[in-house]
Amino acid sequence: MSVQTQIHTKPQAAARTAPAVPNKMVARDVKVFYGAKQALKGINVEIQENKVLALIGPSGCGKSTFLRCLNRMNDTIENCRVEGLIALDGEDIYGKGIDAVQLRARVGMVFQKPNPFPKSIYDNIAYGPRIHGMATGREELDEVVEKSLQRAGLWNEVKDRLREPGTGLSGGQQQRLCIARAIAVSPEVILMDEPCSALDPIATAHIEELIDELRENFTIVIVTHNMQQAARVSQKTAFFHLGDMVECDDTEEIFTNPRDERTQGYITGRYG
Amino acid sequence: MQITVLVLILALLTVSGYQMGRSRAAASVGGRLVELHSVPSYHGFYVALWAGLPALFLFALWTASEGWLIMRMVMSALPDRLVAGDPQTLNLLKADILNIAHGISTGRDVDPAVTAAAAHYNSLRAISDWSLLAIGASLAVAGLAYGRQCISPDLRARNRVERVVNIGLVVCSMVAILTTIGIVLSLLFEAMRFFSVVSPIDFLLGTHWSPQMAMRADQVGSSGSFGVIPLFTGTLLITAIAMIVAVPVGLMSAIYMSEYANPNVRTWLKPILEILAGIPTVVYGFFAALTMAPFVRSIGHSIGLDVSSESALSAGIVMGVMIIPFVSSLSDDVINAVPQALRDGSYGLGATKSETIRQVVIPAALPGIVAAIMLAVSRAIGETMIVTMASGLTANLTANPLDAVTTVTTQIATLLVGDQEFDSPKTLSAFGLGLVLFVVTLSLNMVALRVVQKYREKYD
Structure with missing residues (x-):
């Protein structure tokens, strides 16, 4: 596998990013093909630890595809081929010794539509810890469930009805349940694929606050169509367009002083 | 024979009703179809339904009641000595008349009155068939004429056809339900006859099943x-x-x-x-x-x-x-x-x-x-x-x-x-x-x- 060192971001941009923050994940020249169709044309991104990276861009530009490469969710799609290098803590996640299933426990994912399992709220959270054998005994499991729900800001709302089905919650609560479910397995990175697109503004505000809090313990990559959301929650923003990553920089920089014309056109609402 | 003719006539009238409705609707606005409330084909269907449905309805009603009515007339014309018997002999008599009327030999000597009744039956049957043909055909023509008369640019043919379709769908779904009810009822009546002989408690709680019954009193075993x-x-x-x-x-x-x-x-x-x-x-x-x-x-x-x-x-x-x-x-x-x-x-x-x-x-x-x-x-x-x-x-x-x-x-x-x-x-x-x-x-x-x-x- 060839590792391309050329990076799209320009030297002065690299100088601006503080080198003190280590890279949690690195993508080098990532190309994705669905059959004969190329969806990503060589993406280079660094994902810094304990920061939120927002991926923005018009529909069909490859944001979600890239996100799904980061925990090998694309493996479940037939005809999908990934080239290039993606490293987690310096280790190639597509390498021979890597178990995709184990990887997904380290790089968790929250989806666009809330997808609670047809189980009780408790069992939804306990699902991950159980399959990974992370909790021995009832009490420890209870503790994990409570902690995860608290971190997701859902504990007070559901603590009296842990045995009720997760599908009975409201949309916003369901999405926080899914986030709690993801953090219950203590991943290192959480990928969020438009986590608020099915939610109303109040529920969205809840989730955004939550993302900001989670940054302390996790590295987060979020795909969003909502520019304000990207500006509010992220420290880094990458703009994708037609399978290319146009630019990636500090969020402030992208929104106030984009270098590329396409980025400027998109964030000012001229297209996209 | 008459029924085949009637069906053919109905088919012909419906198809021509459709054509007629279409062309008349188009003509009524001088070819500017936008001015019609409904598309011409709906007018066509409307006329066709008027031509076909009443006649079909009559046909169904007629065939359902015909046999019973004719038999009643035949029976009332029979001499008293024949119809005096109990219901079972009467049923047998009716079966005989039907068999002779259809040309099936009963295999035994028959009362001349019964032969006459069979002839009577056949003649009534022929009259009934011809009148069905006449009435059905004229009803279809009348329906066609009425439907054609109704056509005007404002006629809401689309909504009316929709309603007929709706009713048709209801009727279709009723078929399954009615059949189920019929099956249950027939099962129920026969079962009641059975339970009048064998007590339901013995039936449901008995642990021995041997349905053979003695045909004659002196037969061995098999009490059932x-x-x-x-x-x-x-x-x-x-x-x-x-x-x-x-x-x-x-x-x-x-x-x-x-x-x-x-x-x-x-x-x-x-x-x-x-x-x-x-x-x-x-x-x-x-x-x-x-x-x-x-x-x-x-x-x-x-x-x-x-x-x-x-x-x-x-x-x-x-x-x-x-x-x-x-x-x-x-x-x-x-x-x-x-x-x-x-x-x-x-x-x-x-x-x-x-x-x-x-x-x-x-x-x-x-x-x-x-x-x-x-x-x-x-x-x-x-x-x-x-x-x-x-x-x-x-x-x-x-x-x-x-x-x-x-x-x-x-x-x-x-x-x-x-x-x-x-x-x-x-x-x-x-x-x-x-x-x-x-x-x-x-x-x-x-x-x-x-x-x-x-x-x-x-x-x-």
Whole structure:
């Protein structure tokens, strides 16, 4: 596998990013093909630890595809081929010794539509810890469930009805349940694929606050169509367009002083 | 003959009514179709419906009442000495008249009055047919004329045709319901005749089944005893064996087909599995009797068990094989209907494929799977041929799968095969059995429906 060192971001941009923050994940020249169709044309991104990276861009530009490469969710799609290098803590996640299933426990994912399992709220959270054998005994499991729900800001709302089905919650609560479910397995990175697109503004505000809090313990990559959301929650923003990553920089920089014309056109609402 | 002519006339009038309606509607606005409330073809349908429906309605009513009316007229014209008898002789007389009228020999000497009545019947019949033709045709023409008269640019032909279609749909759905009601009623009446001879308590709680009745008072044995418990335990035993075979195998193959098999394998595997469902049960029956039963028996002998040559086990196993495609095909569909988002959610937490299937996909598909299994159970309970051929007719009250048992449906079949007297409890007991079986399968289906409704998750 060839590792391309050329990076799209320009030297002065690299100088601006503080080198003190280590890279949690690195993508080098990532190309994705669905059959004969190329969806990503060589993406280079660094994902810094304990920061939120927002991926923005018009529909069909490859944001979600890239996100799904980061925990090998694309493996479940037939005809999908990934080239290039993606490293987690310096280790190639597509390498021979890597178990995709184990990887997904380290790089968790929250989806666009809330997808609670047809189980009780408790069992939804306990699902991950159980399959990974992370909790021995009832009490420890209870503790994990409570902690995860608290971190997701859902504990007070559901603590009296842990045995009720997760599908009975409201949309916003369901999405926080899914986030709690993801953090219950203590991943290192959480990928969020438009986590608020099915939610109303109040529920969205809840989730955004939550993302900001989670940054302390996790590295987060979020795909969003909502520019304000990207500006509010992220420290880094990458703009994708037609399978290319146009630019990636500090969020402030992208929104106030984009270098590329396409980025400027998109964030000012001229297209996209 | 007249009926064929009438049908032809009706067809002709409807088709021409359609054409007429269309062209008249178009002409009424001078070809500027936008000014019409409805598209010309709706006007066409409107006229065609007016031409066809009233005549069809009359036709249905006429044929339904004709036979009864004519027979009444014939009977009232008969001399008193013939119609004085009790209802049974009267029925016989009516049958004679009909037979002679249709030219079937009764095989014995017939009263000349009856021959005359038959001729009378035939002439009335001819009159009736001709008048039906005349009235039906004129009704159709009148309807056509009326419908054509109604056409104007403002006529809401579209909405009216819609309403007729609506009524038509209701009628179609009523057919199934009415048939069910009819079946239940006929079952109920015959069963009541049976229960007037045999007490329902003896029937439901009796443990001995031997429906042979003595024909004459001096005949030996066979007093007839109607206890259904051996039949129901037999049915349960065979159904249970069948489900033990069908549910795991069917479910596993459904899981394999929907989750593991690659599309190429799936395209040929699924049709092959469904071929199993296309094999006639009689064929399964002799497979069970000629291949499975000796096989089971020889295995039983080799491990020192006494297996009868007709065993519940062999019938049950073959029945289970027969039901596999039901379970697998229906479960496959419900498993496929589980949203991919749920699987993704599970994979996203680092679950393996089998963990995902066991803990997420199957629970989500469970209502559908339960429904599939319930359907399969109904099918197993209703299955007749395999048991008749492979497990015999002896009503043993046993839970031993190596013994011969018999089932409710098998008994019904044997009770009604051939010529039977319909006044003996032996024959009538078939209806009693049928009623109980109907109640059992109906409650099973209702339970299944409730289960499905209660646990169904709404995925949009």
